[in-house]
Amino acid sequence: MDPVGAAPLLCTPFRTSSVGPSMKPAAFDYHAPATLDQALDLLRNHGEEARILAGGQSLVPTMAFRMARPSVLVDINRISALAYTKAEGNSLRIGALARHAWFETPVAAGPVGALLAQVAHSIAHAPIRQRGTFCGSLAHADPASEWCATVLALGGTLLLAGPDGRREIAAADWFQGVFTTAIEPGEMLAEVRLPLLDPGWRCGFAEFSRRAGDFALTMAVVAIRIEDGGMREVRIALGGIGGRPELASRAAALLIGQPPSAAIAREAAACAAADCDPQDDIHAPADYRRDLVRSMVRRALTQAFAA
Amino acid sequence: MSRHRTTFTVNGQTQCVEIEARRTLAETLRENCGLTGTHVGCEHGVCGACTVLVDDAPMRSCLIFGVQVDGAAIRTIEGLAAADGTLNALQQAFQDHHGLQCGFCTPGFLMLATWMLERPQKITEASLREVMSSNLCRCTGYQGILDAVRAAARRLGRWDDAGAISTPA
Numbered sequence: 001m002d003p004v005g006a007a008p009l010l011c012t013p014f015r016t017s018s019v020g021p022s023m024k025p026a027a028f029d030y031h032a033p034a035t036l037d038q039a040l041d042l043l044r045n046h047g048e049e050a051r052i053l054a055g056g057q058s059l060v061p062t063m064a065f066r067m068a069r070p071s072v073l074v075d076i077n078r079i080s081a082l083a084y085t086k087a088e089g090n091s092l093r094i095g096a097l098a099r100h101a102w103f104e105t106p107v108a109a110g111p112v113g114a115l116l117a118q119v120a121h122s123i124a125h126a127p128i129r130q131r132g133t134f135c136g137s138l139a140h141a142d143p144a145s146e147w148c149a150t151v152l153a154l155g156g157t158l159l160l161a162g163p164d165g166r167r168e169i170a171a172a173d174w175f176q177g178v179f180t181t182a183i184e185p186g187e188m189l190a191e192v193r194l195p196l197l198d199p200g201w202r203c204g205f206a207e208f209s210r211r212a213g214d215f216a217l218t219m220a221v222v223a224i225r226i227e228d229g230g231m232r233e234v235r236i237a238l239g240g241i242g243g244r245p246e247l248a249s250r251a252a253a254l255l256i257g258q259p260p261s262a263a264i265a266r267e268a269a270a271c272a273a274a275d276c277d278p279q280d281d282i283h284a285p286a287d288y289r290r291d292l293v294r295s296m297v298r299r300a301l302t303q304a305f306a307a
Numbered sequence: 308m309s310r311h312r313t314t315f316t317v318n319g320q321t322q323c324v325e326i327e328a329r330r331t332l333a334e335t336l337r338e339n340c341g342l343t344g345t346h347v348g349c350e351h352g353v354c355g356a357c358t359v360l361v362d363d364a365p366m367r368s369c370l371i372f373g374v375q376v377d378g379a380a381i382r383t384i385e386g387l388a389a390a391d392g393t394l395n396a397l398q399q400a401f402q403d404h405h406g407l408q409c410g411f412c413t414p415g416f417l418m419l420a421t422w423m424l425e426r427p428q429k430i431t432e433a434s435l436r437e438v439m440s441s442n443l444c445r446c447t448g449y450q451g452i453l454d455a456v457r458a459a460a461r462r463l464g465r466w467d468d469a470g471a472i473s474t475p476a
Binding site for chain 2: 063121
């Protein structure tokens with residue numbers, strides 16, 4: 001037996017070769033532009049083959065499963081000009097590189113900053129929140145995304161940068177279905193704007209998931225303006241029950257003119273549950289989700305009334 | 308596919324690697340840097356075994372590509388013990404309080420807890436449970452892990468007794 005031949009087996013398996021055993025994502029070309037214009041040029045040049053990589057906390061897992069196989073990744077993490085949240089006038093501007101964790105302490109005074117802080121703590125887990133981005137969640141449009149339901153409830157606006165300049169789109173027109181939005185080829189979601197509601201508004205958020213950090217089975221986000229003891233404007237958004245977040249308009253309308261009370265919260269919650277159309281899936285039967293809608297809407301309203 | 312020359316530090320040591328863009332940071336650390344202390348579990352961001360600190364923030368190294376950490380300072384399990392192998396306070400607490408059995412998840416838990424111990428805010432029972440719920444352990448039932456981090460936090464003056472456990476409304 002040749003002792004020299006046996007020696008490598010005793011060594012730490014140190015591989016200098018760059019070809020390792022595991023390569024879960026399909027191959028791609030990687031670009032890390034320093035400016036938004038460079039990123040847009042790359043999107044234009046590579047067409048629909050290219051994907052924006054922001055936090056990557058949803059995109060990279062889908063690439064690991066090869067459900068997504070972009071041949072070009074445009075990594076925007078080096079575009080420091082996109083890393084901001086700014087309260088300007090009546091709106092909160094959220095740049096494409098604002099991470100979830102930034103919102104854990106209020107980024108603005110008033111009800112919106114407080115709501116965002118509450119919601120942020122429910123997003124996945126701490127390490128995911130360090131990396132994942134607010135705008136990335138909106139672009140990914142997972143039906144169970146907390147930020148998607150929140151932006152819909154607050155009536156936010158999305159700012160898209162594209163080959164023909166910029167355009168704005170209302171949150172209500174953005175979500176089209178599971179992982180599907182109104183984005184056009186060559187466009188990138190550059191900023192989300194939320195109205196900084198005045199202190200006359202109260203907000204509430206409730207979600208249910210089986211384990212901490214899981215995708216929620218159902219969530220409700222509410223924003224209510226109360227004046228002279230009665231509700232004047234009400235928005236109720238639901239997430240996790242269908243292909244996209246949706247507004248419970250009839251339940252919201254039912255509250256207009258009413259003073260906050262436990263009874264009216266129950267009534268609106270029952271209305272939202274009756275109107276929604278959840279599907280059976282492996283996580284929960286439709287009836288269970290419908291019951292969760294009732295509970296989550298009631299909890300979110302109760303919270304807002306007490307705020 | 309594109310290949311990239313990427314330079315970063317791991318536990319203070321400069322690493323210069325040439326990697327394919329699709330190579331994750333976890334694979335880069337293990338295969339290119341020879342640092343196999345970072346464990347790869349689910350490879351899609353669920354289990355947290357591969358948690359490392361990137362510029363002092365905990366991140367799942369299976370969800371970042373190696374090419375993305377150019378210029379960053381990475382910290383891994385290999386950087387925790389002293390040069391002579393003496394365990395640091397957190398590692399010792401894991402041993403003392405049975406914070407591990409098979410040990411596969413341990414590197415991720417240690418890096419996550421390291422971040423908690425270094426944050427400006429002290430650790431409360433509620434924040435401990437919230438943050439430690441990020442990672443999966445199939446052996447311990449978590450109680451030994453929580454005991455260990457609690458003990459290390461107390462020893463290092465990073466524990467806040469005032470924190471109550473929050474329960475869902």
